[in-house]
Amino acid sequence: MTLLHLDHADTLQLPVTGDGPFDILHTLWKPSHYATGLEAHTPGTSWRTFRVGDLTTGVRLRYEDRTVIADIHTNGDYKPHHREHLKKRLNASYGLAEDTAAFTVLAEQVPAMREPLAAFAGMRQSCPEDHFEIAVIALLLQNTTISRTTTMTRNLLTHHGQLVHFDGITLRAWFSPAELAKVSADTLKERDRLGYRAKTLAEFPAFFIQHRSEDLRHENLVEVFQEIKGVGPYTAAVMNSHASRDPSAFGLDVWNRKILARRLFDAPDADATAITRRMNDLFPGHAGTAALYFVEHEYLNAPVAPLLDPDSIGAWNSALENTAA
DNA sequence: AGCCAGGTAATCC
DNA sequence: GGATTACATGGC
Numbered sequence: 001m002t003l004l005h006l007d008h009a010d011t012l013q014l015p016v017t018g019d020g021p022f023d024i025l026h027t028l029w030k031p032s033h034y035a036t037g038l039e040a041h042t043p044g045t046s047w048r049t050f051r052v053g054d055l056t057t058g059v060r061l062r063y064e065d066r067t068v069i070a071d072i073h074t075n076g077d078y079k080p081h082h083r084e085h086l087k088k089r090l091n092a093s094y095g096l097a098e099d100t101a102a103f104t105v106l107a108e109q110v111p112a113m114r115e116p117l118a119a120f121a122g123m124r125q126s127c128p129e130d131h132f133e134i135a136v137i138a139l140l141l142q143n144t145t146i147s148r149t150t151t152m153t154r155n156l157l158t159h160h161g162q163l164v165h166f167d168g169i170t171l172r173a174w175f176s177p178a179e180l181a182k183v184s185a186d187t188l189k190e191r192d193r194l195g196y197r198a199k200t201l202a203e204f205p206a207f208f209i210q211h212r213s214e215d216l217r218h219e220n221l222v223e224v225f226q227e228i229k230g231v232g233p234y235t236a237a238v239m240n241s242h243a244s245r246d247p248s249a250f251g252l253d254v255w256n257r258k259i260l261a262r263r264l265f266d267a268p269d270a271d272a273t274a275i276t277r278r279m280n281d282l283f284p285g286h287a288g289t290a291a292l293y294f295v296e297h298e299y300l301n302a303p304v305a306p307l308l309d310p311d312s313i314g315a316w317n318s319a320l321e322n323t324a325a
Numbered sequence: 326a327g328c329c330a331g332g333t334a335a336t337c338c
Numbered sequence: 339g340g341a342t343t344a345c346a347t348g349g350c
Contacts, residue, residue, distance in 0.1 A: 142332040148348060149331080195346030232333045255331035337342075
């Protein structure tokens with residue numbers, strides 16, 4: 001796998017137009033998220049790759065005066081429509097225009113939410129992935145351990161994605177639906193170790209080539225998503241809450257079910273329907289945001305993929321460049 | 326050894 | 339409809 005060097009092409013100033021406080025650190029970096037190599041975070045700077053059609057972009061993100069400053073690096077011909085796409089993509093991915101007041105009013109009434117709210121005031125949902133990419137992530141999370149999810153993600157991105165270097169950082173980048181379409185189900189199973197997921201992942205490209213992320217905006221999305229083989233209620237809810245940014249949606253799995261059971265009922269586990277009912281009662285229209293705050297608070301003091309010390313970026317780069325060999 | 330993971334679809338009644 | 343089961347793989 002070759003290391004693709006990206007050159008600086010643009011700087012975008014993206015104002016935070018949503019109301020209330022803005023927690024830039026926990027909006028860009030989520031303590032509960034497993035390591036993918038698609039992004040890297042230090043306390044003051046984040047780097048992330050985005051696929052924009054055939055273009056591969058590397059973005060450095062910083063924050064100053066209620067503005068996200070995005071330095072765009074690319075491998076090819078950077079056109080005005082790429083700039084417009086990235087502006088919208090970044091604005092949506094990190095909820096820069098989203099208001100928090102409605103959730104905050106509800107959250108302040110719930111004692112269990114007191115600490116998460118204090119720790120994360122102004123945190124938005126983060127989803128740099130588009131619908132295709134988040135569907136792949138959610139598929140890899142189904143009924144397995146994070147250890148194996150991480151392995152499968154690494155295999156897929158190493159074998160079928162890209163490795164890029166820009167602004168001193170090395171990162172992985174996604175494959176597009178068209179690129180994944182060229183990979184056989186047999187390869188996904190034997191080489192990428194996907195098990196029974198191989199057959200369903202092999203059918204993802206057809207749907208996402210037909211349904212571009214920008215076009216997935218109409219109603220009944222949860223039902224449309226579940227037309228994809230391998231996408232059930234959980235994965236569809238993850239797509240809806242993350243890529244479509246529906247603040248009322250959350251995908252309930254055995255992991256967050258136990259976290260929410262503790263927070264809501266002070267019990268080690270609870271019935272899924274009881275949890276769903278309670279979340280919707282306490283946070284009508286904002287249960288997904290509430291679940292996000294509870295889950296991230298669980299990992300605040302023991303992040304799955306901790307922040308990088310700026311001095312350790314060299315080691316980060318070496319590690320990624322060696323796994324690609 | 327067996328059980329269980331950040332589920333889903335097929336098949337039963 | 340709701341309940342039950344197979345499905346790949348790997349860590350504990």
